[in-house]
Amino acid sequence: MATEGGGKEMNEIKTQFTTREGLYKLLPNSEYSRPNRVPFNSQGSNPVRVSFVNLNDQSGNGDRLCFNVGRELYFYIYKGVRKAADLSKPIDKRIYKGTQPTCHDFNHLTATAESVSLLVGFSAGQVQLIDPIKKETSKLFNEERLIDKSRVTCVKWVPGSESLFLVAHSSGNMYLYNVEHSCGTTAPHYQLLKQGESFAVHTCKSKSTRNPLLKWTVGEGALNESAFSPDGKFLACVSQDGFLRVFSFDSVELHGTMKSYFGGLLCVCWSPDGKYIVTGGEDDLVTVWSFVDGRVIARGHGHKSWVSVVAFDPYTTSVEESDPMEFSGSDEDFQDLLHFGRDRANSTQSRLSKRNSTESRPVSVTYRFGSVGQDTQLCLWDLTEDILFPHQPLSRARTHTNVMNATSPPAGSTGNSVSTPGSSAPPPLPRSNSLPHSTVSNAGSKSNVADGAIASGVSKFATLSLHDRKDRHHEKDHKRNHSMGHISSKSSDKLNLVTKTKTDPAKTLGTPLCPRMEDVPLLEPLICKKIAHERLTVLIFLEDCVVTACQEGFVCTWGRPGKVRLSPSPNQATSPGDTVM
Numbered sequence: 001m002a003t004e005g006g007g008k009e010m011n012e013i014k015t016q017f018t019t020r021e022g023l024y025k026l027l028p029n030s031e032y033s034r035p036n037r038v039p040f041n042s043q044g045s046n047p048v049r050v051s052f053v054n055l056n057d058q059s060g061n062g063d064r065l066c067f068n069v070g071r072e073l074y075f076y077i078y079k080g081v082r083k084a085a086d087l088s089k090p091i092d093k094r095i096y097k098g099t100q101p102t103c104h105d106f107n108h109l110t111a112t113a114e115s116v117s118l119l120v121g122f123s124a125g126q127v128q129l130i131d132p133i134k135k136e137t138s139k140l141f142n143e144e145r146l147i148d149k150s151r152v153t154c155v156k157w158v159p160g161s162e163s164l165f166l167v168a169h170s171s172g173n174m175y176l177y178n179v180e181h182s183c184g185t186t187a188p189h190y191q192l193l194k195q196g197e198s199f200a201v202h203t204c205k206s207k208s209t210r211n212p213l214l215k216w217t218v219g220e221g222a223l224n225e226s227a228f229s230p231d232g233k234f235l236a237c238v239s240q241d242g243f244l245r246v247f248s249f250d251s252v253e254l255h256g257t258m259k260s261y262f263g264g265l266l267c268v269c270w271s272p273d274g275k276y277i278v279t280g281g282e283d284d285l286v287t288v289w290s291f292v293d294g295r296v297i298a299r300g301h302g303h304k305s306w307v308s309v310v311a312f313d314p315y316t317t318s319v320e321e322s323d324p325m326e327f328s329g330s331d332e333d334f335q336d337l338l339h340f341g342r343d344r345a346n347s348t349q350s351r352l353s354k355r356n357s358t359e360s361r362p363v364s365v366t367y368r369f370g371s372v373g374q375d376t377q378l379c380l381w382d383l384t385e386d387i388l389f390p391h392q393p394l395s396r397a398r399t400h401t402n403v404m405n406a407t408s409p410p411a412g413s414t415g416n417s418v419s420t421p422g423s424s425a426p427p428p429l430p431r432s433n434s435l436p437h438s439t440v441s442n443a444g445s446k447s448n449v450a451d452g453a454i455a456s457g458v459s460k461f462a463t464l465s466l467h468d469r470k471d472r473h474h475e476k477d478h479k480r481n482h483s484m485g486h487i488s489s490k491s492s493d494k495l496n497l498v499t500k501t502k503t504d505p506a507k508t509l510g511t512p513l514c515p516r517m518e519d520v521p522l523l524e525p526l527i528c529k530k531i532a533h534e535r536l537t538v539l540i541f542l543e544d545c546v547v548t549a550c551q552e553g554f555v556c557t558w559g560r561p562g563k564v565r566l567s568p569s570p571n572q573a574t575s576p577g578d579t580v581m
Contacts, residue, residue: 014529019380021316022561024546026531029084030557032076034069037087039533040553045070046102046123046151047308047537048549052078053106057113064091066118066132067538068101069553073120075132081544081559092132099124105165107157117179119165121152127167129179141167141177146187147212148173154225158249159232164213170222172239175212184210194252199245201252214252219243224266230274234291238265244279244289256294259514261285266306271367272314276383278369280307286371286523288383295512298387300523305375305535313380313541315560316368372536372548379525387521531556 015026034040040048048069055062065078075092079085099122107117113133120128125148127141142148150171158164158176168174188210190202202215221240228235228249235249242260247253263282270277276297277289286300286307367383508514531548538549544563549555 011530013533014531017378017527017529019526024558024560025564027081027545027557027559027564030080030545032065032067032074032078032085032555033087033553034072034074035087035090040069040551045551046100048551048553048555049103050538050540050547050549050555051104051106051118052540052542052547053108053111053116055111055113055116062113064106064116064132065555066104066106067549067553067555068104068120071096071100073101073104075118080542080557081564092130092135094130096122099126102152103155105155105157107162109157109160110162117157119155119157121155121167123151125149125152125169127152127155127165127177139179141183141211143183144185147175147183150222153222156226156228159228166226166235167212168223168226168237172218172221172223174216174218174223174226174237176214176216177211178209178213181209181211181213183212188212188215190215196254197257198241198243199247199254218245221264224264225268227268227270229270229291230272234274236268236270236277238268238279238281240264242281244268244277244287246277246291256289256291257513258287258289258296259508260287261299261514261517263306266308267310269310269312269369271312271369272317276367278310278312278371280310280371280373282306284373286310286369286379286381288387288523296515296520297390298383298521298523299517300371300379300381300525302379302381302525302528303371303373303375303377305373307371307373308535308537309373309539310369310371311539311541313368313370313546315541315543318364318366370539370541370546372539374535376530376532376534376536376550377528378531378536378539378548379528381523381525383523387523390521 017024046068048067051066053064053066055064061077061079061082063078063080065074065076067074073092073094073096074090076085076087076090101120102123103121105119107119110117115131116133118130118132120130122128125142125145128137129139129141130137148169148171150169150173152167153170154166154168156166158166163179165177165179166174167177184206189205191205192200193203193214194201198219200217202217204210204212204215218237219239219241223237223239226235226237233249234255235247237245237247239245242262242264244258244260244265246255246257248255258279260279260281261283265279265281267280268277270291275291277291279287279289280303284301284303284305284307286303287296288298288300289295290297364385365388366385369381369383371379371381373379510516510519532550532552532554534551536548536550538547538555540547544560546558546560547555548558
């Protein structure tokens with residue numbers, strides 16, 4: 001990991017960072033905020049959230065941006081890396097009284113240049129359906145708060161549906177609505193539909209169809225976020241009780257669960273092919289869970305405080321045949337290699353589908369994901385083949401062939417100390433910055449089950465990153481006194497005793513639900529940079545840029561390597577008229 005210097009340099013806000021793809025650069029002219037550009041006093045307010053939609057208009061500038069700041073909601077044309085932001089001309093702006101917007105979601109299926117459906121959840125429990133292009137408010141759900149009085153934590157359109165949407169609340173309940181139905185004038189009565197371990201689903205009992213269609217009660221405490229799988233068939237939920245629960249949405253069956261190391265889970269996302277889920281939360285860790293195997297396959301340590309957002313980058317995923325290219329040379333040579341890698345990206349799907357074929361050459365896959373947290377830091381992570389397909393069993397030391405780089409010895413495990421026999425030197429650390437068990441091409445892996453169905457999703461992977469597998473030694477541990485770094489089994493046991501009164505982790509710690517720190521590979525971030533003054537609340541990967549936002553109300557655009565083509569900034573002195581709701 002690229003480490004920072006001490007003292008003053010540690011607190012410096014970074015405006016650029018470099019990965020092996022090249023330089024990512026903050027674009028100050030592409031910053032979106034309230035028109036006056038004054039930092040928002042975020043004390044006691046809900047997190048700033050950002051939603052995007054593309055209207056597919058003929059101008060080639062169809063991206064639209066929505067974000068909330070305090071009591072205000074803004075809707076802008078998003079010009080990204082192409083043109084500077086013009087804050088004097090929001091398409092729509094709303095100011096709410098007595099409640100605050102907490103989350104929002106566009107319906108991508110129905111969006112056109114003339115109309116777009118935007119759901120907005122509020123701190124008092126209501127959900128509003130608005131059209132910011134037509135400047136219309138079509139419906140208000142849970143208006144009298146008869147369904148749920150608690151804060152809305154997450155709203156999501158059901159994939160492929162023009163009318164169904166899910167609303168999660170801090171009460172731990174989640175409701176399925178239809179925009180065509182009313183919410184009734186009385187509190188709903190429910191009938192049990194299905195019950196399982198720590199969840200129950202009820203239908204609404206009434207003579208005529210009304211909202212909500214279904215009520216889900218999930219875990220204990222707030223339901224902090226939910227996310228649909230790329231194919232829309234599964235729903236991942238993370239709760240304040242520290243559990244990830246994955247449901248089959250149509251059959252309302254629990255597919256799998258995972259427990260945080262401690263504290264609540266705050267965020268969740270799926271890999272673009274639906275094979276992996278990443279969570280973040282109050283244990284300062286990112287946790288990678290295999291959907292196919294139903295188990296934790298890695299944890300990532302880099303944040304110094306709660307992780308607020310995790311997201312996969314579908315545009316920076318590499319699929320390499322045989323040995324990855326090694327790089328030693330000038331920056332010009334590196335760019336030539338990078339160009340060569342991009343030319344090969346078109347064959348990504350076919351090569352990934354052959355990963356487990358015994359007739360094909362070994363295929364190496366790397367997933368890129370990112371995380372932001374209350375420590376104001378952005379971390380980028382690579383999930384590499386050595387983590388995805390470790391040797392089994394983990395506890396047995398064996399001699400292996402490293403198919404990703406046959407010239408170097410296998411990397412060792414940090415936890416169970418799986419090392420190459422006869423090797424006394426410390427194991428090398430791969431460029432991925434993971435601390436994995438040794439790499440292998442596992443033709444018999446359970447991931448065969450999902451490969452056929454997932455191949456179509458791989459076409460989203462656009463950019464090919466290069467694997468620099470130069471051997472490096474892990475010379476010293478990172479000194480982060482107040483985060484969940486390299487926790488020994490003794491400190492794990494102490495932690496267990498401290499928190500036993502709350503969730504009794506003794507029942508889960510050390511089990512497949514929540515492996516001990518030393519029982520799974522520990523990832524280290526590729527980069528870890530302080531990029532804001534206030535806690536970060538947004539991370540979105542777009543094709544030519546990365547979007548972040550902080551609690552001060554600034555939505556920032558980071559140009560990807562080679563993608564910056566910004567034109568001069570327009571006059572932004574004018575302030576728009578306000579629409580008071």
